[in-house]
Amino acid sequence: MKVKLLYFAVLRDIAGRRDDVVEVPEGTRAADLWQRMRENHQALRDVAQPMTAINESYADADQVLRDGDELAFIPPVAGG
Amino acid sequence: MSYFTNEPIDPAALVRGVMRPSDGAYVLFEGVVRNHNEGKAVESIDYEAYLPMAEKEMAQVVADVRAAFPEVAVAVVHRLGHLVIGDSSIAIVCASPHRAEAFEANRMAIDRIKQTVPIWKKERGPDGEEWVGWQCKHG
Numbered sequence: 011m012k013v014k015l016l017y018f019a020v021l022r023d024i025a026g027r028r029d030d031v032v033e034v035p036e037g038t039r040a041a042d043l044w045q046r047m048r049e050n051h052q053a054l055r056d057v058a059q060p061m062t063a064i065n066e067s068y069a070d071a072d073q074v075l076r077d078g079d080e081l082a083f084i085p086p087v088a089g090g
Numbered sequence: 091m092s093y094f095t096n097e098p099i100d101p102a103a104l105v106r107g108v109m110r111p112s113d114g115a116y117v118l119f120e121g122v123v124r125n126h127n128e129g130k131a132v133e134s135i136d137y138e139a140y141l142p143m144a145e146k147e148m149a150q151v152v153a154d155v156r157a158a159f160p161e162v163a164v165a166v167v168h169r170l171g172h173l174v175i176g177d178s179s180i181a182i183v184c185a186s187p188h189r190a191e192a193f194e195a196n197r198m199a200i201d202r203i204k205q206t207v208p209i210w211k212k213e214r215g216p217d218g219e220e221w222v223g224w225q226c227k228h229g
Contacts, residue, residue, distance in 0.1 A: 016140070018138065018140055018208070018210060019138060019210035019212070019221050019224075020210075020221040020224045023221075057225075063140070063143055063208070066140075066142050066143040066146060067143070067146070068206075082140060082143070082208075084140070084208050085210060085221065085223065085224055086222075086223030086224060087204070087205070087206070087207060087208055087209055087210065087223070088204075088209060088210050088211045088221075088222040088223050089137075089139075089168060089180070089203050089204055089207045089208075089209030089211075090121045090168075090179065090180050090200055090203055090204045090209075
């Protein structure tokens with residue numbers, strides 16, 4: 011199945027792009043994709059799982075993803 | 091209606107849009123770009139948001155404030171893009187028949203917005219640039 015990953019703020023700088031569509035096996039959780047990002051980017055190696063949004067709502071990182079989901083890792087927010 | 095703008099904020103318009111004849115007070119809060127943060131000089135800030143989600147989260151904050159203070163009318167606008175020293179990044183107006191609720195509601199609104207709405211800022215200064223809240227240094 012396919013999942014869309016969105017990158018914001020510092021994660022966009024690190025990933026070098028705004029989004030990705032990734033092919034993942036059934037049963038993949040958001041946390042698995044964070045693990046993959048940490049493995050792919052040295053700058054994230056020691057960074058704990060940030061808040062996670064699935065389809066524009068905060069979600070548990072252990073939530074199992076579904077085909078077509080839009081996933082975003084939310085770096086520390088700094089509004090106001 | 092959007093809670094976000096790329097243009098300078100007009101607080102007077104925000105007040106006009108929220109005041110009812112029954113209101114005896116309004117509290118206006120503006121967050122302003124300052125020239126320092128955590129001991130470092132700041133020259134400008136770039137704000138960005140995960141827009142569709144940020145609109146929803148902002149609406150949730152407003153709904154929660156209205157639930158906590160039923161007599162209070164709330165208006166919020168957050169600016170995005172490139173801001174310089176002295177620019178307002180956010181304006182919140184809480185109007186109420188009485189002042190106490192307006193003060194409390196405004197404080198609740200800004201505190202909640204800072205906790206939950208997916209907005210980020212990159213500070214730029216003579217020492218480089220940095221995403222606020224991120225432990226690594228970039229740029």
